């Protein structure tokens with residue numbers, strides 16, 4: 001299909017749908033033409049100008065080379081908000097909302113929460129804004145922390161941020177620790193797929209069995225939690241048993257596995273006694 005000769009929205013949307021899947025075509029056209037989906041499907045005859053078409057051409061080119069839509073648009077929705085994302089951060093996944101649902105009932109405005117390896121900040125910022133908890137968000141990368149800081153400012157959410165390699169720069173005691181650490185096994189074929197090829201390896205690669213970061217995050221957690229404090233981590237669908245064992249040997253009780261919306265084992269949490 002050749003490029004449309006008319007500068008109206010309908011033919012251009014159809015052109016993009018020929019090349020990309022429907023969801024990507026929709027997201028990129030909405031952004032290029034600054035319209036919502038309803039206008040995109042009803043406004044077939046709406047005029048678009050050459051600069052919008054140029055933006056769309058650039059989007060199509062980049063997507064065709066595999067660049068994730070979230071990086072092209074610089075944004076991704078999580079829970080109830082839009083977060084700025086860049087190639088310095090993992091792209092927020094819907095399954096990570098499972099971790100929010102899991103810990104939210106246990107938090108209040110008096111809770112002290114530590115978010116380890118925050119990335120663009122979805123966990124810490126969502127928990128702070130939904131519960132009023134005092135949240136410290138950490139990441140090993142300054143570039144990544146800059147993204148999290150920008151999201152905190154954009155969304156006007158009051159949190160603290162600190163550069164730390166897991167617990168290295170952490171002092172004090174918390175009511176709750178949350179983390180979505182890298183947990184994909186280094187040689188997992190999944191690493192060579194789609195969006196993952198463009199995402200920071202440091203945010204994905206959990207070593208030979210994918211559990212390196214989880215071992216550290218779970219194993220050291222007791223030193224930073226009050227008695228009765230809770231640890232909740234995201235993990236791979238096939239890591240539930242191994243993570244349960246890590247929680248047990250670190251001294252956690254009431255260990256529970258939570259499945260994500262695709263019915264995959266995804267989050268484990270437990271209480272320190």
Ligand code: GLN
Pocket residue numbers: 093180181182183184196203204205
């Ligand atoms: N859920 C991601 C994936 O498998 C991995 C995220 C992570 O390692 N924290 O694509």
